[in-house]
Amino acid sequence: MKNSIAVELVERFSKPGELVVDPFAGAGTIPFEAASRGRRVLAADISPYARILSKAKLAAPRSLGAALSLAERALAEAGCFAKPDLREVPPWVRRFYHPDTLREVLNFASIRRRPGNQFLMACLHGILHHQRPGFLSYPSSHLVPYLRDRKISAPSQIKHRVSPARSRK
Ligand SMILES: C[S@@+](CC[C@H](N)C(=O)[O-])C[C@H]1O[C@@H](n2cnc3c(N)ncnc32)[C@H](O)[C@@H]1O
Incomplete structure (x- = not known):
């Protein structure tokens, strides 16, 4: 609407x-x-x-600065977590992600109880899937749900990850 x-x-x-x-x-x-x-x-x-x-x-943060500092704190904390075991992720989900990206997404999403988490989770959901580079998963077909579209998605093309530290390199 x-x-x-x-x-x-x-x-x-x-x-x-x-x-x-x-x-x-x-x-x-x-x-x-x-x-x-x-x-x-x-x-x-x-x-x-x-x-x-x-x-x-x-329950959104009151300013852009507040949102960014919330995200920075969550990213820093998630960066300290142990690497999740991707074998626990269903194979059809794994096919959409670079393994490093999926580990970072899982660690970030595991921060659930802090105030503001719903806002961060909504932001994360917003960049998980789309057709263009910059989103976190490989593009999926518009016509067939859950079909990864291989024609425009070489793994090397998808470089953006959750961690700002990595993307600055
Ligand atoms: C057309 S969308 C509403 C769009 C909304 N007005 C907006 O601006 O985004 C209809 C919503 O109803 C929800 N829905 C469908 N069946 C439902 C049910 N039995 N109980 C609660 N929500 C339901 C769907 O998950 C969906 O999010």
């Missing part, structure tokens, strides 16, 4: 202080715009991914 539509709906059908309920919140557009306009919010979704996105929008 476009944010402009959510804003129109929130302003037309509720007043500041009232409760806005979105039981199918998806990417959290309605909850975000409602909370931004002084409404109380109750949001739900059956998808864990959708719930991460809504929580991230409702």
Whole structure:
């Protein structure tokens, strides 16, 4: 849903202080715009991914600087973890990642309990998969779910990883 539509709906059908309920919140557009306009919010979704996105929008860091320092701290901490055993990852998932990238993603994602984690998790999800270089996995087919598209994805083409320390080299 476009944010402009959510804003129109929130302003037309509720007043500041009232409760806005979105039981199918998806990417959290309605909850975000409602909370931004002084409404109380109750949001739900059956998808864990959708719930991460809504929580991230409702509890985002207050500034870009705060978000970056949160990310830097999490990356530094994740960099100290032992390397995860990739044999525990389903083979069809492994096929989408360079092994080093997948280890870094898993370590970063394992930081779950710190405040702000939902925001970081949402950011991580946002860069996991796409067709262009800069995203963390090899491109997948638009037409066939879970099919890695080999025509445009030589492993050497995908250089971006989670760790900024590596990408600066
Ligand atoms: C069209 S999307 C909502 C989009 C949302 N308005 C937005 O701006 O992103 C519908 C959502 O309903 C969720 N959904 C479908 N069946 C559900 C159920 N039984 N209980 C809770 N959520 C459900 C889906 O996971 C999906 O995120």
